[in-house]
Amino acid sequence: MYVYDEYDQQLLNERVAQFKGQMERYLAGKIADDEFLPLRLQNGIYVQRYAPMLRVAVPYGQMNSAQMRALARVAREYDKGYAHFSTRQNVQFNWPKLEQCPQILADLAEVQMHAVQTSGNCIRNTTTDEYAGVIAEETVDPRPYCEIIRQWSTFHPEFAFLPRKFKIAVNAVPGADRAAIQVHDIGVNIIRNAEGQIGYRILVGGGLGRTPIVGEEIRSFLPEEDLLTYLDAVIRVYNQFGRRDNKYKARIKILVKALGVERMAELVEAEWERIKNGDSKLTAAELERVKKHFTDPAYKTLSDEPAELTSARAENAAFARWLQRNVRAHKQAGYAIVTLTLKQKGTPPGDVTAEQMDQIAMLADKYSFGEIRSTHQQNLVLADVEQSELFALWQEAKALGLATPTLGLLTDMICCPGGDFCALANAKSIPVAEAIQLRFDDLDYLHDLGEIDLNISGCMNACGHHHVGNIGVLGVDKKGEEFYQISLGGNAGEDTSLGKILGPSFARDQMPDIIAKILDFYVAKRSEGETFLETYRRIGHDPFKEAIYGPAH
């Protein structure tokens, strides 16, 4: 994991001091509300329905146990004892007091955490694969590149007031994509070219929100050392030409659509040509320096499938099921990757209590070199667990409610805060998630259904990624009442697709029944081994529509 040197720490300390000063000036009436807005946003503070909300950055999802404990302390001392992991690998606190935010940020800075640029019209936290560095399939570990992007984007002097927010995601796995790079402003796909050199395939203009668009390729291969100059070129073009007259048309995706990706590419190339050999070109020494922070931990020499694992699996069906769902193969023999699911029945997806956070930190120290990752699916990962300790870990995680064996299944939902917290919501989303969790709590049934992404957003801003859920649920407002529109066929993986709306929306209490009908129809139509998405893609949209609304007249 990246460890700050004196430069990084100095910069962060100066940021804490800056925001403390800004807050003082604001409270003294020297900064108007609308002028304080971007300052607090760039420090992660939204003002929401009931209270301000603080979004703390977890750069590309990496944390250590000390940081997790610090987050637990914040939850306990400044909030109501819990926190929320978001789909962009960050952590949100729903109830801090505005005046206390500078102190919270000072506390977090002591463990090298911050809320820099977690909100506002600037470059946001870069996200990546939660399995980075521990799976055999990846081309290279994407984390050093994410850290290089993090440093470059932090307080970039030219890009603090972009037309709109800007999100970059990085993926380095051929044939898979857990970072959803196709729905980001810039998607960076780390690849090797025919000569074996590392470089990047760059996508631009993806995004969800009101106008969901799948990103398009703007460069098929960018050499490794050119990453930052190229990003500078893309964002400089966007900063100059992106629309500023209408915030719903201000994302880069709208510019790319208006110009066409070929014209956009011409502008970017022309800009890049003029800066690519400047001093921002990465050096071998810098790549080396950052990569050194992400070397393997001190793995023992072990072999796969130790006897104690085999016997525990044979003797305990529940453990076997958890292994099957929530544990994944590791690149290192004798180790495994464990996902702790934050999808306990009765709690909103992504929520954890301060006690659970302390316990997770303890589990990380005990079983996984003290490191934890957050995921786009709102879960947590212990990435380096010895296989012989899986049973012990499972027992502890289970007692904490963190071992629901449903990773990737129906109830492993993504859900935004919705009307319970968010001022923009058309409808609540958490109660829908809870109703679905309660209705579908039979593990045999869930496992039989297989992998399904169900994503819920409380409005068309799409924080819950409903467009890319195999089943997407969107809260809509019908004459002041909360209704829910369903779409089918979305997918956020390597073959990203946007869901298609099924038909008229439903009231909240109808939702579990409607979801059940959709699932029953899938089960009736699937052929052997087919996932929900595969069946949907094979038989098409209309049969599902008919199953729910009856035959068209």
Place this chain on the structure above:
Amino acid sequence: MAQLIKQGQLVSNDEWHLIEDDAIIADYGIISLKRWQENAAALLPLAQAGKIGLLLNSDETADLIGDDCRQFVLIAVNFPKFSDGRGYSTARLLRERHGFKGELRSVGDVLIDQLFFMNRCGFNSFALRDDQDLNDALAAFATFTVCYQNDVNDQRPLFRRR
């Protein structure tokens, strides 16, 4: 009258002022890009003599004036609203691409918390909005002592210095 900061100090005897397109050109007048483009040949001697400056609005990119920027001793870049960040790119491009060496002034909705960024992008004078506290403004230039990226004042990003 906006408060002007130059070289870390308040300047009170500044004579530069904006001139509307239909007004008569006076010394130390700052003219629009349109006026310059329509009349460049006639205005060139005044620019070269340091008698007129140029205003770029936020939707006027640096490339529209290009290397001709060097004919001026002063260019003002307008921020119609502090949240309109186009002027940062304009400033960098004037300095880094078109070789502008004169006074680069931010005008309009210029607030304390933008000064640090503006300075890094190549502005060296700042017409602060009236209501801004001058002492807080002067302190803002020292907000950070470390920057990751390169900028107009130092072409080396931190990774070439650390």
